[in-house]
Amino acid sequence: MATLTVPGADLYYEVAGSGPTLLLIAGGADDGRDFGSVAEDLARHFTVVTYDTRGISRSRLHHPVDQVTIETEVADALAVLSQVTDAMAHVFGTSAGAQIALALAARRPDRVAAVIAHEPPAVLLLPVDDPRRDLLHRVVDAYREQGLHAAQQAFAVGAGLGGPAYSDEPPFESEAGATAMQDKLTRMQGNFEFFIARRMGPIGDCLPDLEALRNLHDRIAIGVGAASQRQLAHDTGLALAAVLDQQPVVFPGGHPGYATHPQGFARVLHQTVLSCSPTR
Structure with a gap:
């Protein structure tokens, strides 16, 4: 574990394992601990880097x-990555972290061997008549006008989180998955206000650079959850896969599948990284 000082912040990061570098970027109100079991499994194959976003x-x-x-988010991710290696690295991001991963790959393809984006909330890729296109800004407005609780409710309802899972998949892979999810929710609660007030708007405004991403060819993969159908981030993931003419990779669990189904999630992520062949 270490801390990296960058302009305006001290970034906490951890490194484990050996082999090719794999950077994992957590979602908006989450931190690097979300990947605990996933990182442990992947560290048998990769030098795994996790960090808490600014x-x-x-x-x-x-x-x-x-x-x-988003420019600051990308600079932070690149700074952490550069602390560990000067070589090209694999990059995985989930949710808001997927938006950062995609932007990093588009801006610095020389540093990214492969990028795997799990359910990126690229709301501007939704159809123009889809009311969820401005959901993240409505959540920010609710926070400013009515407070944190109202914003959380607006986000949960609008994003389809906390509702029924539209599959027969069990909610947790094991008791460890249930424990990890409870820990995740506790940490999220402490970070949610900063995420809504300071990060949600820029993440929602971020339209992936589709031309740059198409140029990555087989170095990019878009993931969705097996149990998150009809939720916002699942639908935006499908939309991005469609415009890139890709078949999305299905990961176990729902939007937080890395916490609820860590072993299965790590297995699919490992296979996906291996299937993405860098071209120089």
Whole structure:
């Protein structure tokens, strides 16, 4: 475990394992601990790097900020990656972390051997008549006008989280998955206000650079959850896969499948990384 000082913040990160580098980027209100069991499994094959994004959990700001831009998020991810290796690396991101991973790959294809984006909330890829296109901004407005609880409710309802899972898959892979999910929810609660107030708007405004991503060819994969059908991030993942003319990779569990189904999730992620062949 270590801390990296970057302009405006101290970023907490951890490195485990050996082999090709694999950077894991957590979702908006989550931190690197979300990948605990997944990272442990993958460390048998890769040098696994996890970190807490700016302003989240153990990554402290030097001073208050209005918004954390996607450019800053990408610079932070690249700074952490550069602490570990100068070589090309595999990058996985989930949810808001997938938006960061995609932006990093588009801006710095020389540093990314492969990018796997799990349910990126690229809402601007939804049809123009889909009311969820401006959901993230409506959540921010609810926070400013009515407070955190109202914003959380608006987000959960609009994103389809906390509702029924549209599959027969059991909710947890094991008792360890249930424990990991409870720990995740506890940590999220402490980070949710910063995520909504400072990060959600820029993440929602981020339209992936489709031309740059198409140029990655077989170095990119888009993932969706087996149990997250009809939820916002599942649908945006499908939309991105469609415009890139890809068949999405189906990961175990729902949107937080890395926590609820860590062994199966790690297995699919490992297979997906191996299937993405870098071209130089």
